[in-house]
Amino acid sequence: MNAQPPKSRSNSSELMRYAGLGAQFFVTIGLMVWLGYKADKWLRIPLPLLVWLLPLLSVGLLIYKLVKETSKPK
Known part of the structure; x- marks a missing residue:
């Protein structure tokens, strides 16, 4: 019998935290595009300048936020 230990609340909350951050990433990038x-x-810009710049800027800010939120001491 290989009984697995029940999932603790901290693991479940960490999973939801990272799932929320991932969803925020996708929604923000889509919105910026x-x-x-x-x-x-x-x-009336002839080339898709802002289609490229806004998502790139948001990815940079989201990576900063991700590092800031995940490196907090517990």
């Missing part, structure tokens, strides 16, 4: 697309059309 959409905003960049709309801004490029509104400003």
